[in-house]
Amino acid sequence: MMNELVSDLSAVRAEAFLAAGICVLLLFDLFIRDRHRDLTYALAMLLLAGTGWLAATAGGDGRVLAFGGSVVVDPLARVLKVAAALAMAVVFLYSRPWLRERQLFRGEYYVLGLFALLGILVIISGHSFLVIYLGLEMLSLALYALVVYDRDSPIGAESGMKYFVLGAIASGTLLYGMSIVYGFSGTLNLGELREYAAGLDGVPVFLLVGLGFMLSGIAFKFGAVPFHMWVPDVYQGAPTSVSLLIATAPKLASIALVIRLVAEALPELLVTWQVILMTLAVLSLLIGNIVAIAQTNIKRMLAYSAIAHVGFILLGVATGTTAGVEAAVFYSIVYVVAAAGAFGIIMLLSSRGAEADQLDDFRGLSQRSPWFALMMLLLMASMIGIPPLAGFYAKWIVLLALVEAGAVWLALFAVLMSVVGAFYYLRVIRLMYFDELPGGAPVQAPGDFRLVLSINALLALALGLFPGPLMDLCTGLLG
Amino acid sequence: MVPSVLFAIFAGVLVLSALGVIIARNPVHSALLLILCFFTSAVLWLLLEAEFLALVLVLVYVGAVMVLFLFVIMMLDVNVTRMREGFTRYAPLGAIVSGIIILQLAGAIWLRSGLPAAEPLTPREAGHSNTRELGAVLYTEHVYAFELAAFILLLAIIAAIMLTLRQRPGLKVQDVSAQVKVQRKDRVRLVKMDAEKDS
Amino acid sequence: MLNNYLPVLLFLMVAVGIGLILLGIGFLVGRGQKDPEKLSAYECGFEAFEDSRMKFDVRYYLVAILFIVFDLEIAFLFPWAISLDEIGLYGLGAMAIFLLVLVVGFIYEWKKGALEWD
Numbered sequence: 001m002m003n004e005l006v007s008d009l010s011a012v013r014a015e016a017f018l019a020a021g022i023c024v025l026l027l028f029d030l031f032i033r034d035r036h037r038d039l040t041y042a043l044a045m046l047l048l049a050g051t052g053w054l055a056a057t058a059g060g061d062g063r064v065l066a067f068g069g070s071v072v073v074d075p076l077a078r079v080l081k082v083a084a085a086l087a088m089a090v091v092f093l094y095s096r097p098w099l100r101e102r103q104l105f106r107g108e109y110y111v112l113g114l115f116a117l118l119g120i121l122v123i124i125s126g127h128s129f130l131v132i133y134l135g136l137e138m139l140s141l142a143l144y145a146l147v148v149y150d151r152d153s154p155i156g157a158e159s160g161m162k163y164f165v166l167g168a169i170a171s172g173t174l175l176y177g178m179s180i181v182y183g184f185s186g187t188l189n190l191g192e193l194r195e196y197a198a199g200l201d202g203v204p205v206f207l208l209v210g211l212g213f214m215l216s217g218i219a220f221k222f223g224a225v226p227f228h229m230w231v232p233d234v235y236q237g238a239p240t241s242v243s244l245l246i247a248t249a250p251k252l253a254s255i256a257l258v259i260r261l262v263a264e265a266l267p268e269l270l271v272t273w274q275v276i277l278m279t280l281a282v283l284s285l286l287i288g289n290i291v292a293i294a295q296t297n298i299k300r301m302l303a304y305s306a307i308a309h310v311g312f313i314l315l316g317v318a319t320g321t322t323a324g325v326e327a328a329v330f331y332s333i334v335y336v337v338a339a340a341g342a343f344g345i346i347m348l349l350s351s352r353g354a355e356a357d358q359l360d361d362f363r364g365l366s367q368r369s370p371w372f373a374l375m376m377l378l379l380m381a382s383m384i385g386i387p388p389l390a391g392f393y394a395k396w397i398v399l400l401a402l403v404e405a406g407a408v409w410l411a412l413f414a415v416l417m418s419v420v421g422a423f424y425y426l427r428v429i430r431l432m433y434f435d436e437l438p439g440g441a442p443v444q445a446p447g448d449f450r451l452v453l454s455i456n457a458l459l460a461l462a463l464g465l466f467p468g469p470l471m472d473l474c475t476g477l478l479g
Numbered sequence: 480m481v482p483s484v485l486f487a488i489f490a491g492v493l494v495l496s497a498l499g500v501i502i503a504r505n506p507v508h509s510a511l512l513l514i515l516c517f518f519t520s521a522v523l524w525l526l527l528e529a530e531f532l533a534l535v536l537v538l539v540y541v542g543a544v545m546v547l548f549l550f551v552i553m554m555l556d557v558n559v560t561r562m563r564e565g566f567t568r569y570a571p572l573g574a575i576v577s578g579i580i581i582l583q584l585a586g587a588i589w590l591r592s593g594l595p596a597a598e599p600l601t602p603r604e605a606g607h608s609n610t611r612e613l614g615a616v617l618y619t620e621h622v623y624a625f626e627l628a629a630f631i632l633l634l635a636i637i638a639a640i641m642l643t644l645r646q647r648p649g650l651k652v653q654d655v656s657a658q659v660k661v662q663r664k665d666r667v668r669l670v671k672m673d674a675e676k677d678s
Numbered sequence: 679m680l681n682n683y684l685p686v687l688l689f690l691m692v693a694v695g696i697g698l699i700l701l702g703i704g705f706l707v708g709r710g711q712k713d714p715e716k717l718s719a720y721e722c723g724f725e726a727f728e729d730s731r732m733k734f735d736v737r738y739y740l741v742a743i744l745f746i747v748f749d750l751e752i753a754f755l756f757p758w759a760i761s762l763d764e765i766g767l768y769g770l771g772a773m774a775i776f777l778l779v780l781v782v783g784f785i786y787e788w789k790k791g792a793l794e795w796d
Contacts, residue, residue: 030786112638134627137631138630145642212583543742551739610761613761618757619768644792
């Protein structure tokens with residue numbers, strides 16, 4: 001029993017370290033003065049570094065099951081966990097000056113952010129319905145609270161309320177689907193469920209019903225059409241530092257959720273969920289790209305753009321092939337890089353209480369700050385998918401996987417929608433370079449913010465020029 | 480025989496009271512009917528011999544969660560007539576959605592292909608403890624999920640305090656510990672002065 | 679096992695029965711003549727000024743939600759206490775961590791002043 005305990009704990013060491021660290025951080029923050037609040041930030045960053053390192057080394061090189069098969073540590077888990085910890089570190093770094101200017105610089109932001117990360121790690125490693133659901137609840141609870149983090153903002157309270165009510169329904173739907181599947185298969189464990197499904201002759205209806213409910217819940221958490229209603233409201237209503245958080249790391253949990261619950265657990269039902277995922281993907285691409293054109297608020301525009309990108313990610317998973325799933329993981333990571341950079345630029349421009357969340361705030365950015373206008377250009381170009389940026393390569397491999405899987409029409413549709421999507425990204429570029437804003441002051445920000453933001457944007461270029469290393473990480477994910 | 484009759488009675492009450500929850504005009508009545516729902520579902524769980532879960536349902540949901548519900552209802556001062564305005568507009572959509580779900584479930588139940596019929600439950604002997612069985616797996620086999628639950632509870636504490644606790648500036652309150660530990664020299668100052676003389 | 683709960687069932691039946699009978703007798707035998715004036719709220723002879731329901735302070739909510747959290751914690755203790763001889767040291771350790779995490783939460787709410795009314 002004790003040997004087993006040691007190996008189990010070693011498999012979940014990143015989660016255990018982060019959980020213990022959260023408790024320490026919470027108590028530490030309670031007993032320090034306001035002017036020492038930077039120490040909380042430093043401690044949170046240290047925790048993230050430790051978590052990332054432990055997550056990268058957990059489970060050796062192979063695939064390890066722990067706690068009676070309810071936790072899995074495999075290459076997919078390692079890649080996504082490290083990416084999530086990195087994304088959260090970038091979020092914390094971008095948020096600090098923004099929160100400080102608005103008197104929102106409190107320890108709770110970091111505690112809740114780390115709780116969200118803990119939920120993400122648990123989902124990524126989840127290998128039983130129970131663990132995945134608990135991870136998802138932890139993530140969602142932390143996000144609900146973060147959306148209303150600025151209590152005096154009425155729009156924040158409204159969007160938090162919407163998010164909470166819709167999110168609770170989605171959690172219920174997911175749980176209902178899980179309980180139906182559990183009720184008939186008699187197992188919570190995804191490995192046992194896979195064996196059970198393989199042993200069936202024909203596909204029983206209950207499994208389809210359960211899968212349908214589960215997919216609705218997942219699609220909601222992912223923000224795929226027609227379960228996307230919350231995305232624009234939450235992105236717009238939440239404080240920008242929270243929108244940044246929601247737009248980045250949780251996407252990595254969502255892709256893990258789809259892969260674990262659907263692609264890994266129920267490959268026998270490929271034909272069924274393929275159709276559902278493709279429908280979700282097509283609708284997301286269509287609605288996301290077209291509605292984004294009509295937006296004047298850049299946070300809302302990025303929300304619709306997120307919906308469109310989710311469509312692409314789901315297309316990759318829907319192929320059901322290893323190449324498709326790997327492409328989807330690659331795409332998610334590249335998307336997180338671009339989204340973090342884009343929100344970083346918004347926060348860079350938001351100064352002294354004024355929020356730069358309108359598209360018009362980007363007018364004449366090339367004169368106010370030529371360097372960051374160039375960075376935004378790179379990020380937008382990566383989101384469009386212009387070679388040689390990372391977004392292009394990510395779209396390219398998803399399309400390749402689609403064509404290989406025989407879905408040529410879907411690939412064509414995705415390309416068409418990308419062209420439509422290019423319109424609203426190009427509008428941002430046009431505003432920055434060809435419009436003028438009289439009286440625009442030069443952009444000011446702390447040195448570390450500028451440095452990391454530049455690296456972030458240049459990463460979108462570097463990953464496109466040299467996709468090899470990341471692609472190597474993303475191959476052989478599914479053991 | 481007796482259990483199935485009891486099941487029919489309590490399931491009937493459950494469905495009726497659930498219907499009442501959404502039909503009742505007064506939100507407080509809805510909340511009270513919801514309590515009845517919890518009670519009857521607890522009885523249903525008891526019939527399945529899940530006694531611990533049944534009792535926890537009564538303890539936690541009826542004892543604590545519903546109190547919270549009532550607080551929220553009274554805190555919000557809901558205007559029922561205004562809430563009902565959209566009802567006829569959204570009713571068809573709701574009916575369609577629930578119709579689809581009912582059809583799905585009915586299909587799943589009737590068409591379950593290739594599955595053996597559910598075996599009847601064999602009643603346990605009198606000394607059997609369901610709670611003990613639950614404990615034997617909850618803290619060993621599912622220990623990871625159990626500890627995660629602790630962290631979710633911690634998160635709930637933090638979120639609730641962050642959202643509702645508000646320091647009111649300028650509030651005049653007594654600090655009892657300061658009152659107790661106060662010393663004579665903090666309150667009384669003896670001043671030496673010459674006696675006044677009549678001029 | 680269900681036989682253990684027979685007294686509860688009997689108790690329920692008696693309770694529901696007495697409740698129904700008492701209400702039924704009042705309904706059948708009583709000679710109430712109801713009219714809107716009699717049923718309306720009485721406030722010293724003039725029309726009621728406002729609804730008697732008023733808003734609660736949000737602080738009640740905080741107390742209630744903190745109560746629920748610790749109520750759930752207690753609920754987890756019952757099966758643990760009953761099966762402790764079976765799960766041994768492992769279970770003891772598991773519950774120790776569980777309680778420790780909630781103690782952290784308790785310290786947090788205490789220090790934040792969430793347990794104080796003002």
